[in-house]
Amino acid sequence: MIMHLRLFLIHIWVASIGGAVVIAGLTMGYVTAATFIWGAVLGLVLGIPAALLNWVYLRPNRSREIGWTWPVARKIRAAAKQHPSTR
Secondary structure (H helix, E strand, O other): OHHHHHHHHHHHHHHHHHHHHHHHHHHHHOOOHHHHHHHHHHHHHHHHHHHHHHHHHHOOHHHHHOOOOOOOHHHHOOOOOOOOHOO
């Protein structure tokens, strides 16, 4: 089951990245359906990993419990331990 924080972060990151891509494309004058398709694709491709890594940063103990052992996740958890707001 995907927990609520992860689900919320995924939606926020995907929408933010996708929206930024669409706004950038429309600003440059690309007013076609391809602009929106690229926004959706890049939002999903970049937003989901970013949201999950953000979740690892926000919930270091929980991510360790479920077995997130990526090298990047380890670095993020180590940084979270040193961050003053997580003490």
